[in-house]
Amino acid sequence: MKVLVCVKQTFDTEAKIELKDGKISEAGINLIINPYDEVAVEGGIQLKEKKIADEVVVVAAGSDKAMDAIRTALAMGADRGILVKQDSAADEYARAVALAAVIKEENPELVLAGHVAADDGSSQVPTRVAEILGFPHVNVITNLELADGKAVCTSEADGGTQVTEVSLPAVVSSQVSWNEPRYPSMKGIMQAKKKPVSTVDAVAAENKVAIVEVGLPPAKTAGIKLEEEPDVAAVKLADWMKNTVKVEVK
Numbered sequence: 001m002k003v004l005v006c007v008k009q010t011f012d013t014e015a016k017i018e019l020k021d022g023k024i025s026e027a028g029i030n031l032i033i034n035p036y037d038e039v040a041v042e043g044g045i046q047l048k049e050k051k052i053a054d055e056v057v058v059v060a061a062g063s064d065k066a067m068d069a070i071r072t073a074l075a076m077g078a079d080r081g082i083l084v085k086q087d088s089a090a091d092e093y094a095r096a097v098a099l100a101a102v103i104k105e106e107n108p109e110l111v112l113a114g115h116v117a118a119d120d121g122s123s124q125v126p127t128r129v130a131e132i133l134g135f136p137h138v139n140v141i142t143n144l145e146l147a148d149g150k151a152v153c154t155s156e157a158d159g160g161t162q163v164t165e166v167s168l169p170a171v172v173s174s175q176v177s178w179n180e181p182r183y184p185s186m187k188g189i190m191q192a193k194k195k196p197v198s199t200v201d202a203v204a205a206e207n208k209v210a211i212v213e214v215g216l217p218p219a220k221t222a223g224i225k226l227e228e229e230p231d232v233a234a235v236k237l238a239d240w241m242k243n244t245v246k247v248e249v250k
Contacts, residue, residue: 036114075184
């Protein structure tokens with residue numbers, strides 16, 4: 001079985017984001033593999049360790065910088081990588097089209113990905129890829145069992161869990177609670193330098209969405225503290241809500 005894992009390079013989740021000319025400035029920002037995708041990579045590697053998968057292929061769409069995310073996945077234990085050269089301004093639709101073309105060429109039995117990217121939070125690409133390829137898709141999985149050409153997935157649901165069975169090939173996107181990604185060992189890092197990574201140009205696709213400008217939310221204003229007897233505090237609070245913050249009263 002061939003398992004293909006889609007990964008994205010994102011900003012470090014602890015990085016301080018700064019804006020310049022309505023765009024996120026990359027100056028001094030550490031780029032990492034998307035933490036949700038890292039969980040998917042670990043899931044693929046565990047399938048290989050269990051002798052369920054024969055090969056784990058990692059694919060990323062983006063600029064040359066995305067090669068670092070691929071190398072991280074290879075250092076964890078993936079077998080080879082594919083960099084899909086694409087403008088970093090590509091939207092979710094264009095990325096899905098580019099990834100789907102590569103996946104179709106690779107013809108894997110299972111496609112894994114994190115259910116969302118830590119930078120944009122759109123949670124669209126895995127679903128769009130599945131739709132383009134005509135594959136079933138199960139989202140936010142916390143457990144995965146493969147047998148007899150089918151995938152049995154446990155997913156989060158309101159007030160409990162949902163168990164879904166789909167036929168392979170399929171796209172499965174994971175929640176962070178699926179597993180605990182391993183740290184690349186020094187041996188793994190050295191081996192990753194020798195593992196094959198091919199580069200292909202992205203299939204042309206026009207963006208459906210254009211980001212005009214990015215802005216930070218307004219700074220929080222200081223709150224008020226009422227240190228009065230309850231009956232007095234209630235009157236003052238009601239006045240503040242009605243006349244200062246303009247809470248709509250219906």
